[in-house]
Amino acid sequence: MGGKYRITGDAYPRMRRPRNRRRLVLAGVGAVAALGLAGWGTLQLIDVFTGGDKSAAAADHKRDCPTAKPSAAPAKALPKPASIKVNVYNATTRSGLAKDAAAELKKRGFTIGEVGNASKEYDKKVPGTGVLLGAPAAKNGSFPVLGAQLTGAVEKTDTRKTAEVDLILGAKFKAFSTPQQATAAVAALTKPAPAPSPSC
Template sequence: MSMLTPPGMGGKYRITGNKYPHMRRPGNGRRIVTLVVAAVFALGLAGWGTVQLIQVFTGDGDTTASAGRKTDCKPGPRPSAAPIPTLKPGQITVNVYNATPRGGLAKAAADELRKRGFAIGKVGNATAAYDKKVPAVGVLLGAPTAVKGSFLVLGTQLKGAATKTDTRKTADVDLILGTGFTTLSPKPLADQALAALAKPAPAPGRC
């Protein structure tokens, strides 16, 4: 047995030359790699936690944070829509004018509006400013105060009518029938529209 043969080899292996072998325990390399990976992961986790804390205290990233969790938002009482003036058809005086070449339309429309509860004023042909110049179903013409009052109520009787204001000081409203007019809205539909004005749908609530 050579003097260079490590003890315990039993003479089975023989070392020649003038260099000693480097004896390492098995698995040391894998242990080092595992420790390095664990350290990198720990540093990354610590960094991510720091960022989250900063976002919590500064208010940043609220959208991202809320996206991953369920909110306990419960809808509270929903505010009502803007109130509608409670005008009744009998409180509105309607002047009915015919701006079409067809005769008898103003009288027929006025009679039907009277049956539906409206007060009727003047009935006749439209003035030169509107005669045969209204291609739509009709125009509601009145004072600026009628926009959020009389126009809304009378508009339930003739769907698609345009609105226009003038300088009058009275509360009456003109219904000028255009060439697109055939008849007033069916009474059941008009009544539904009137009911909707009296009880507007509530506005969506917020969380």
């Protein structure tokens, strides 16, 4: 064009808008965030359907928990019947009961001491099957072995210094446990106690 509308110089008017860089950067960040959320959601779904990484959790638990020793607690040592001296007393109205009971205990290997009627303190005053009477040390020794022969016997201690034990037969006494039952009861007492499991 000529005249007053003639364009001079080397600068030309821009025919398009300048690019907005900030908008492009925000769009890129948004896309990365969206991809990250999608990936995280996919992993969560995989964990839900597969149960997660159980092996890793078990390994962490095993590492934090102390290892239990397989060894069991030592067994309780009980005396043999031959080393237990038993005095047998009858606190019932049945005659000859102490003698018969002493003979049966002797067959089972016990050493028999005195045999006769119970003292006034216990005569006709034992309503159960019997009473085991001895020194305090007998509770962890002679009582469990002798008590295995007579179910329901009551254990009592006195101030005696000797190791012998009194068996006072009561009104409900009918018969001793069978030898098999008594042996099983003693065996159960001598089994090693299992080691405690870790609390974690």
